[in-house]
Amino acid sequence: MKFHETLSERPRYFQQMKVSLPVAHERLIGICFPDYDREIALVADDKDAKTGATSIVAVARLRKIPWSGEAEITLVVSDEFHNRGLGTELIRQLLAIGRQEGVLQISAEFLIENATMQHLCQKLGFRRERGTDESLTRAVIDLEAKDHSEALQAG
Secondary structure, eight states, X not given: OHHHHTSOSSOOSSSOOOTTGGGOHHHHHHHHSOOTTTEEEEEEEEEOTTTOOEEEEEEEEEEEETTTTEEEEEEEEOGGGTTSSHHHHHHHHHHHHHHHTTOXXXXXXXXXXXXXXXXXXXXXXXXXXXXXXXXXXXXXEETTTXXXXXHHHHX
C-alpha cells in the first residue's frame, strides 16, 4: 500500500484506483500465489541510505493471454523515480522474458495522455494502434517478426 502512496494523481489506470483497492482480498491472493505460466511481475526496490528501509519503487507485469501467443504488459513507477531509465529497463526485461517464454506479440494499452508511456514504447520499437476506446492508445511489438535488439540496447 505504501508504494501506491508514492504515485501522483496523474491518470495511470483506466479508472481511479483507491489506495484501499490494491489490498483487496482477491488482488492479494493473485500477488501471494502467482501463476508463473500466465503472469510474471518484476519489482524494483530502493534502500534508504539513512534508515536502511527498503521500499518498492516500480512494478512491471507481463500477462500472457492463454492460447494466443500474445501477452500484455503494465508498468507503474513511483513519481520520485521517473526519468531515470527504470521503466525502460523493466520493459526491456519483460520483452526478453516474453521471448524466452515463446510469446509472439506483446501489447500495452494506456491512456492517450500518458506521453511518458508513449515515448517509452516508441523508443523500444512498439508500433501504435487504436485502443479499445477513443481515450486509449495501444502499443504493440512483434517479437518473432524481426530482431529488436538494436532498439532494446539503444534505450
